Amino acid sequence: MNRRDFYRTTGALGLGLMAGKTAYAGQADDLPEPGFYTENARKLPAREFDVVVAGGGTAGVICAIASARVGARTVLVENKGYVGGVAVEGGTALHSFFNLWKAFPGVKKRQLVRGIPAEMVDRLTARGGATGYAEMVKHFEYDSVCTAIDTEMYKLNAHEMLDEAGVYVCVNTLLAGAIRQGDRVKGVILESRSGREVIMAKAFVDCTGYGDLAAHAGAEYSEPNDYPVVNSMGLGNVDIEKYHHYLAEQNAVGQLAYGVRSGMPGRIIRLGSEGAGGYPPAFVQGARQIGLSAISTTTQDNYLMFIKMNLKLRECPTDRDAVAKAELELRKRMQKGVELFRQHIPGFERAFIARTAPSLVIRRGRLIACDYDLTHEDVLNGRHFEDDVFVYGFHDMAPRFQIKDGGSYGIPYRALCVKKIENLYAAGMMITTDHRAHMSTRNTVSCMGQGQAAGTAAALCALNHFSSRALPYKILRQALEKGGVYFE
Numbered sequence: 126m127n128r129r130d131f132y133r134t135t136g137a138l139g140l141g142l143m144a145g146k147t148a149y150a151g152q153a154d155d156l157p158e159p160g161f162y163t164e165n166a167r168k169l170p171a172r173e174f175d176v177v178v179a180g181g182g183t184a185g186v187i188c189a190i191a192s193a194r195v196g197a198r199t200v201l202v203e204n205k206g207y208v209g210g211v212a213v214e215g216g217t218a219l220h221s222f223f224n225l226w227k228a229f230p231g232v233k234k235r236q237l238v239r240g241i242p243a244e245m246v247d248r249l250t251a252r253g254g255a256t257g258y259a260e261m262v263k264h265f266e267y268d269s270v271c272t273a274i275d276t277e278m279y280k281l282n283a284h285e286m287l288d289e290a291g292v293y294v295c296v297n298t299l300l301a302g303a304i305r306q307g308d309r310v311k312g313v314i315l316e317s318r319s320g321r322e323v324i325m326a327k328a329f330v331d332c333t334g335y336g337d338l339a340a341h342a343g344a345e346y347s348e349p350n351d352y353p354v355v356n357s358m359g360l361g362n363v364d365i366e367k368y369h370h371y372l373a374e375q376n377a378v379g380q381l382a383y384g385v386r387s388g389m390p391g392r393i394i395r396l397g398s399e400g401a402g403g404y405p406p407a408f409v410q411g412a413r414q415i416g417l418s419a420i421s422t423t424t425q426d427n428y429l430m431f432i433k434m435n436l437k438l439r440e441c442p443t444d445r446d447a448v449a450k451a452e453l454e455l456r457k458r459m460q461k462g463v464e465l466f467r468q469h470i471p472g473f474e475r476a477f478i479a480r481t482a483p484s485l486v487i488r489r490g491r492l493i494a495c496d497y498d499l500t501h502e503d504v505l506n507g508r509h510f511e512d513d514v515f516v517y518g519f520h521d522m523a524p525r526f527q528i529k530d531g532g533s534y535g536i537p538y539r540a541l542c543v544k545k546i547e548n549l550y551a552a553g554m555m556i557t558t559d560h561r562a563h564m565s566t567r568n569t570v571s572c573m574g575q576g577q578a579a580g581t582a583a584a585l586c587a588l589n590h591f592s593s594r595a596l597p598y599k600i601l602r603q604a605l606e607k608g609g610v611y612f613e
């Protein structure tokens with residue numbers, strides 16, 4: 126058997142990676158370069174769609190629904206077995222569908238983000254899987270509302286909406302490569318237990334959070350590595366009223382909102398202390414050592430959803446081996462975290478870890494270069510553009526930074542067009558290089574708005590044979606308005 130035949134056989138048996146010493150025994154002149162393996166070219170099955178959405182997370186779900194509703198044959202590629210992304214793995218509440226009206230007396234309450242993101246949350250709320258838009262009663266200069274979600278119902282609700290829209294959903298499928306020709310992406314390479322395959326399409330949206338598709342396609346990107354990596358745990362067996370009572374006794378209640386919890390209105394759904402205030406020194410010291418942040422939300426009795434452990438890596442979060450070490454360290458920290466709560470905080474005596482994320486998350490990994498890069502001045506001054514695709518009004522560093530007069534700013538279409546590639550969009554936490562501006566654009570509801578805009582644009586381009594830069598704004602705007610997007 127010569128080397129080529131051997132590879133064919135082992136490849137067909139799925140044993141390619143085991144080809145090593147055995148394969149080359151006795152072929153001294155044919156040895157490969159040590160430490161390397163040359164993969165054989167393979168003929169892959171290929172299918173055609175109009176639009177590929179890479180990543181079925183916060184932005185990707187909305188993006189794929191938007192694209193399919195415009196009429197494009199749309200495929201969504203998601204690495205995990207469920208959709209939802211960091212919205213169901215990292216954050217505490219969905220920030221924010223509204224302007225910051227409560228912090229600006231006299232300013233009108235306005236729902237800024239509508240369309241498919243709002244439809245998703247309204248539908249979830251109606252089936253008991255979200256708190257709707259409960260008003261904050263303390264710290265409303267940070268956010269005026271609290272939208273907490275039941276993470277498991279969110280996954281189901283989102284997947285059902287994709288299904289109903291007619292999206293071809295590939296879960297448990299890794300986007301492993303891109304096929305580029307000149308300034309266009311032609312296709313993507315997928316890996317799943319069904320094998321390696323190609324999907325060709327006319328337009329593409331990268332919603333992978335980390336910009337995997339754009340990076341595979343050779344787009345320009347940076348990796349600022351300016352955040353810790355995080356895993357957040359959900360704690361069961363927590364007496365929330367007892368915890369609140371404890372903080373209230375020391376006058377240390379920080380963020381607070383009441384809403385529907387386990388079907389009953391008027392219950393605590395968001396709770397945090399005022400800084401480290403109110404906690405015993407031993408708890409504070411222990412929490413510092415493991416990067417613990419206790420602000421949390423809930424939709425169910427006896428359960429707190431997101432207690433975060435933070436860990437700053439020296440390496441970028443795209444370094445697999447550094448991430449492997451961090452995954453272990455974060456799990457150790459979560460154990461220490463629950464023990465700290467049990468030992469020191471009333472209400473947590475019998476708490477246990479009921480949920481963790483399947484892998485660590487970060488607030489930004491790769492940042493993909495797009496035609497326009499929003500600045501912090503744009504955000505704070507409430508700037509609107511001639512090519513706005515939706516408006517937004519939340520800043521994660523509020524009250525230090527707030528959008529002018531409790532209003533909104535616009536996200537321009539150009540901020541989603543990947544530089545130098547004619548049919549690729551980016552949506553989600555991978556846009557906006559300015560750290561402080563990103564403290565606004567990266568939040569869940571902004572990612573969702575970006576998703577609807579990018580999905581709508583991709584579908585219009587694919588159906589009408591436009592490149593992303595040739596798509597007339599008027600047509601996009603009409604389609605977005607038809608999809609319920611608000612622009613003031």
Ligand SMILES: Cc1cc2nc3c(=O)[nH]c(=O)nc-3n(C[C@H](O)[C@H](O)[C@H](O)COP(=O)(O)OP(=O)(O)OC[C@H]3O[C@@H](n4cnc5c(N)ncnc54)[C@H](O)[C@@H]3O)c2cc1C
Nearest residue numbers: 180182183184204210211215216217220300334553554569
């Ligand atoms: C710890 C933490 C706390 C946060 N807290 C809040 C908060 O309280 N409120 C708020 O509004 N925002 C919060 N944020 C920000 C917000 O949650 C994220 O910025 C946002 O959810 C990111 O959305 P996304 O669509 O860009 O990425 P994601 O939601 O991560 O979606 C990306 C999806 O792509 C998939 N994927 C990635 N690579 C591939 C691939 N190669 N092939 C196939 N699939 C792939 C992933 O599995 C994932 O499902 C927080 C973020 C973090 C990290």
